[in-house]
Amino acid sequence: MLKMKLEALEHPNPDSVDVKNRKVFASTVLWLEDQKIRQYKIEDRVGLRKVDNIPEWEKAYQRYKTDVGIPKFDSPMEELSWLLSYAVRLEFLDAPENYQDINSKNIQERDSKSVAPSIKAENSLDNIDFQHKDFVIGVRAMAKKLQIAHHPDHLVQLEAIVRVVHDRLAPEARKKQPITGKPFPFSQGNDKVADDPALDYPVRVLRLLQIQSLRQLQTLINETIVCVQDLTANPKTDTKLGKVGF
Known part of the structure; x- marks a missing residue:
């Protein structure tokens, strides 16, 4: 009964009382x-708000019980049940027309129906069928336009497209100066990195990729050092004005 009254008042968590x-x-x-x-x-x-000071709250609560008109009960459960009933009555009297169509039969029918939870997707991508033929055709066409090698799994191709767009077509990537000069002749020369000829070529590729990763890491380190220097520099130094101090 206590839980029903709390739910009727839309209490945030009736089970926690x-x-x-x-x-x-x-x-x-x-x-x-x-x-x-x-x-x-x-x-x-103010007195009722002193829930962290129970002795002071008890004094205010005794006055409150008299003012509200709570009868004398033997337990806090009975007092709370009376307050809840009183609150429900006041809620009903505020707008009785809202409850004219509610009766015990309607409540039983409502409780007997199992309502499946409805989840509204906020991300439009959640509604895309990634296996639809039109989606697959679109991925294939985009991969061909970006000169990305074919892969049996179109989703793998999509990941490659994202990588190319991020590394080459993003605004940040366009600001970077293009690398000019002759390509590194990693397939030439007599210095082998692997004894097995079948492994020599892929190992050279992996080595170059590792060098690229190290260069990117070095770039991030340099950018971090510059940011730290900006924070720890003399506050009286204004590099934009080309002078030190004021």
């Missing part, structure tokens, strides 16, 4: 007064 815990009980009473009962003016609820 532990009447044996006096602070929880005090917080529930305060919520009912603030949201539903409103026996006091806002400025007169």
